[in-house]
Amino acid sequence: MLELNNQYTLIKRRVQTEVLKRFFDGTLDKDADKIPFIIIPKDRIPNRCCIYKERAMIRYRIMALLGIDIERFDDELKPLTEYVKEALAEDKPPVPILTTISTACSACPPDQYLISDACRGCFARPCLANCPRDAINFVHGQAHIMEERCVRCGKCMEVCPFHAVVHIPVPCEEACPVGAIKKNEDGYVEIDHKMCISCGRCAMSCPFGAIVERSGLFPVVKMLVGATPVTAMIAPSIEGQFPGTLGQIKEALLQVGFAKVVEVSKGAEVTARNEASELQKRKEGGEGWMTTSCCPAYLEIGNKHLQYLKEKRSESKTPMGYTAEICKKEDPGNLTVFIGPCLAKKVEAARDVNVDGVITFSELASLFIAKGVDVREMQTADLGDTHSFEDCRGFAISNGVANSVLYRYKGPQVKVLPVNGVDKKMFRLMKAWEKHAPEADIVEVMCCEGGCIAGPGTVVKPAVAMKLRGGDKASTPVKSMSK
Amino acid sequence: MNKREKIVVKICVGTACFVQGGADLLLYNDFLDPSVLACCVIEGSSCLDMCKRNTNEKDQNNKPPFISINGKIYGGVNQDRFCKLLAEAVNA
Numbered sequence: 001m002l003e004l005n006n007q008y009t010l011i012k013r014r015v016q017t018e019v020l021k022r023f024f025d026g027t028l029d030k031d032a033d034k035i036p037f038i039i040i041p042k043d044r045i046p047n048r049c050c051i052y053k054e055r056a057m058i059r060y061r062i063m064a065l066l067g068i069d070i071e072r073f074d075d076e077l078k079p080l081t082e083y084v085k086e087a088l089a090e091d092k093p094p095v096p097i098l099t100t101i102s103t104a105c106s107a108c109p110p111d112q113y114l115i116s117d118a119c120r121g122c123f124a125r126p127c128l129a130n131c132p133r134d135a136i137n138f139v140h141g142q143a144h145i146m147e148e149r150c151v152r153c154g155k156c157m158e159v160c161p162f163h164a165v166v167h168i169p170v171p172c173e174e175a176c177p178v179g180a181i182k183k184n185e186d187g188y189v190e191i192d193h194k195m196c197i198s199c200g201r202c203a204m205s206c207p208f209g210a211i212v213e214r215s216g217l218f219p220v221v222k223m224l225v226g227a228t229p230v231t232a233m234i235a236p237s238i239e240g241q242f243p244g245t246l247g248q249i250k251e252a253l254l255q256v257g258f259a260k261v262v263e264v265s266k267g268a269e270v271t272a273r274n275e276a277s278e279l280q281k282r283k284e285g286g287e288g289w290m291t292t293s294c295c296p297a298y299l300e301i302g303n304k305h306l307q308y309l310k311e312k313r314s315e316s317k318t319p320m321g322y323t324a325e326i327c328k329k330e331d332p333g334n335l336t337v338f339i340g341p342c343l344a345k346k347v348e349a350a351r352d353v354n355v356d357g358v359i360t361f362s363e364l365a366s367l368f369i370a371k372g373v374d375v376r377e378m379q380t381a382d383l384g385d386t387h388s389f390e391d392c393r394g395f396a397i398s399n400g401v402a403n404s405v406l407y408r409y410k411g412p413q414v415k416v417l418p419v420n421g422v423d424k425k426m427f428r429l430m431k432a433w434e435k436h437a438p439e440a441d442i443v444e445v446m447c448c449e450g451g452c453i454a455g456p457g458t459v460v461k462p463a464v465a466m467k468l469r470g471g472d473k474a475s476t477p478v479k480s481m482s483k
Numbered sequence: 484m485n486k487r488e489k490i491v492v493k494i495c496v497g498t499a500c501f502v503q504g505g506a507d508l509l510l511y512n513d514f515l516d517p518s519v520l521a522c523c524v525i526e527g528s529s530c531l532d533m534c535k536r537n538t539n540e541k542d543q544n545n546k547p548p549f550i551s552i553n554g555k556i557y558g559g560v561n562q563d564r565f566c567k568l569l570a571e572a573v574n575a
Contacts, residue, residue: 013503243496243506243527252498365502374498374530460506467509477496478527481509 008209015061016366032080060101064212067092071099091219094350097198097343100189105210107187108170115143118164127156175205177427197300199447200343200456220357229259231327235340236265237396237452240465241361245472247380256371267323269389272404274316280411292401294318296344297447308434324354341455360457397451402444414441421449490523490572495549497530505548522573
């Protein structure tokens with residue numbers, strides 16, 4: 001997985017900000033085609049082959065931001081302004097969430113192990129001795145891997161004392177836990193949407209930015225300038241993503257046009273309560289293990305791959321589901337927007353009538369910049385009585401859900417197994433659980449390593465977010481870091 | 484410069500800087516050379532107002548995130564540049 005802050009994330013933020021600024025001053029439908037030229041001026045030293053390709057990529061990023069399914073609806077002759085008019089006139093269907101930009105794809109060669117010139121052709125030759133397939137021979141005194149025999153086990157890399165063996169992966173393929181990434185006959189990336197669980201790992205891994213999320217930002221900013229009041233539902237992981245406390249973030253959200261702000265931790269409390277009583281029922285009835293149900297990418301694993309998990313996962317709704325229910329009951333006239341770190345939440349939201357829109361923290365960050373709202377300078381808005389669900393803010397971090405469930409659980413002693421991130425290996429293990437039950441009563445599944453604070457829509461690295469969470473630490477970010 | 488006088492470093496933690504790479508600099512305890520760190524006082528700062536200026540893109544000093552070292556403002560600071568700038572200031 002790529003580091004969060006790199007050229008690509010910075011340019012993405014820039015694109016979002018420039019588009020939003022023009023949206024709010026009403027010039028986007030006239031000026032959209034100028035944005036690639038403003039972001040990539042002609043005297044820029046390009047990171048890709050040339051500035052013209054970079055501009056073309058900016059164009060695609062703007063299309064993704066407008067919610068266009070680039071894979072299917074890329075019309076190179078159509079100006080961006082036309083796409084903008086479409087997006088302003090009507091909301092695009094949100095699924096599939098991920099789409100690919102084939103011209104950005106570098107068509108990486110298949111996953112391979114290579115022996116570099118660092119090989120000293122040593123006497124012990126551990127690579128030769130440890131290769132299970134006799135795939136190593138020596139040419140001119142250096143080790144060499146016979147491609148047709150190699151099974152890519154990586155043993156040679158582990159044992160080489162000179163670190164001469166390099167593993168060159170295909171980042172997107174390697175990141176996808178369910179094998180939904182394919183290459184077409186020309187070697188360019190394609191997503192098998194029937195298999196994709198929308199976890200976003202591929203999009204976070206591709207160093208060329210060839211896999212992008214179709215943003216849900218436009219439907220939401222249209223709501224914000226519309227007449228109907230909008231309720232923001234903020235995911236527990238929002239704390240630490242911005243330089244301000246939860247109260248300040250709430251105030252900032254009110255400033256950018258939301259009418260009301262509700263913490264999703266409130267709904268998480270209902271989830272935790274329901275899961276606790278379900279756990280007790282299952283434990284006492286001897287029905288075997290169960291899993292949590294709040295990670296939407298995990299729900300997709302059950303829906304699309306491991307059907308048996310549908311029986312195993314808790315029947316309670318996700319925190320977003322309950323929160324949206326509460327919001328619609330309190331203010332039936334309001335629209336509801338979920339703001340979180342997650343791409344798969346958009347899939348879940350598309351099925352939930354109570355949720356009208358989803359944006360990520362990263363998009364919210366651009367919204368703040370475009371509106372000139374500085375979270376740090378905000379007054380502290382009153383969060384209301386949060387006492388009953390304060391512990392549920394921990395839903396954002398691996399182990400947090402299980403902790404909140406156990407806190408509300410009153411039955412006999414249970415064993416917890418946290419699944420901290422679902423990669424290929426973890427997915428295989430989960431498959432095996434169908435026949436060999438895991439040694440646990442409750443399995444907490446989070447598809448992102450570390451929990452939601454490491455999600456694909458986050459702004460800061462998990463290490464920073466962790467330090468800034470809790471109390472008013474985020475109001476003095478630098479001081480809080482040294483503690 | 485008097486060696487005992489500490490260098491005052493301010494990291495802009497206005498929202499625009501924070502979300503455009505500034506948050507990374509907050510991990511200075513993990514990536515900064517301890518001998519350099521010992522000579523600096525690192526503080527957070529409100530928006531330095533640099534981001535609101537309409538400026539020439541080519542100069543990296545005009546891009547967020549911004550920091551100030553003894554009052555002088557630098558832009559486009561990533562972890563690597565942060566280390567270099569501070570080391571320069573300490574050894575000056």
